[in-house]
Amino acid sequence: MRLALLAVAAAAACAMGGCSSIERMKHNAGYDEPWREGADGTILHDVVFKPWAGNRMDICLPRRLDASHGNGVILFLHGGSWIRGTRAFEMHNCKRYAKKGYIAAAMDYTLHTEEAPVTMERMLDDIDDAVETIKALSERKGWNVTQMAISGNSAGGQLALLYAYSRKPVLPLRFAAATVAPIDFHWESWDFEGARFSPRVALEIVNAGSASSFGEQAFRSGLAEAEIRKISPLAAVHPGVPPTLLGYGAQDSIQNPGNGRRLAAALESAGAEHELVMYPHSGHLLADDRPVMLRYHEKLAGYARRLFGY
Numbered sequence: 001m002r003l004a005l006l007a008v009a010a011a012a013a014c015a016m017g018g019c020s021s022i023e024r025m026k027h028n029a030g031y032d033e034p035w036r037e038g039a040d041g042t043i044l045h046d047v048v049f050k051p052w053a054g055n056r057m058d059i060c061l062p063r064r065l066d067a068s069h070g071n072g073v074i075l076f077l078h079g080g081s082w083i084r085g086t087r088a089f090e091m092h093n094c095k096r097y098a099k100k101g102y103i104a105a106a107m108d109y110t111l112h113t114e115e116a117p118v119t120m121e122r123m124l125d126d127i128d129d130a131v132e133t134i135k136a137l138s139e140r141k142g143w144n145v146t147q148m149a150i151s152g153n154s155a156g157g158q159l160a161l162l163y164a165y166s167r168k169p170v171l172p173l174r175f176a177a178a179t180v181a182p183i184d185f186h187w188e189s190w191d192f193e194g195a196r197f198s199p200r201v202a203l204e205i206v207n208a209g210s211a212s213s214f215g216e217q218a219f220r221s222g223l224a225e226a227e228i229r230k231i232s233p234l235a236a237v238h239p240g241v242p243p244t245l246l247g248y249g250a251q252d253s254i255q256n257p258g259n260g261r262r263l264a265a266a267l268e269s270a271g272a273e274h275e276l277v278m279y280p281h282s283g284h285l286l287a288d289d290r291p292v293m294l295r296y297h298e299k300l301a302g303y304a305r306r307l308f309g310y
Helices: 008-017 022-029 087-098 120-141 157-165 198-209 216-221 223-233 258-269 290-308
Strands: 041-050 055-062 072-075 101-109 145-153 173-179 246-250 272-279
Touching: 022 223, 022 290, 041 087, 041 157, 041 272, 055 087, 072 087, 072 120, 072 157, 072 290, 087 101, 087 145, 101 145, 120 145, 120 157, 120 223, 145 290, 157 173, 157 246, 198 216, 198 223, 198 246, 246 258, 246 290, 258 272, 272 290
Parallel strands: 072 101, 072 145, 145 173, 173 246, 246 272
Antiparallel strands: 041 055, 055 101
């Protein structure tokens, strides 16, 4: 899989004038969320949830954790093309929502490599393991976690949506949120105006994500339909999926900007609650529309207040 990594995309965006500096980019995209340990809350670092694989997460606890009611946890999944990245990519969001009064966690999931291939099904299993560990910790420490939400960016957004639409976690899942998420892996979805990569990347992702070995002709002829649907959140939409918040950059050259509209249309047809926020000036990093970024997070916080009930 050869999608651009976060650091590469950031450098390219700045080089092309998409942001005047790394610090400005971080500020516009909200990556610079401040945190005062103790005053804002407490971070539990390196919580192991799959010992044999070494998977870990960081959990941000709010300063005032009220266990007299059922608490919600928001689980954040990082991007990185399913082959790179760490939970550190999502710690700004983890801190942001802990400061709003919610337990928030940023997790690592098992990454795909050529030497150790990993399917997306395995990555979803990792999410299940993380949720089960949070539930067990809650019972042991008296947090009274009774519900959850899931959110992700880019590849992490795809996993978050696929998980929300196809899995039944041990905690009731109240809503999902995703930014610049791939939602469909047909060739045509990756063949859009201004795309930085060949649509052949769809074939590469499907082969890696489902442990397949299709050639281009077989892939484009429809023989890969079952595998494409298996990893596509768009194909997993059905009546009863949780409320969904989406964010996309209208100038994205890495991920199809039309994905948000396509998924919103499918959710509308299924009668599912959803909102789509478009960042008109931003590419994949969503770093050129700070007011829109703030509005997106206001909406996400609104989902949490209403659907968690506090």
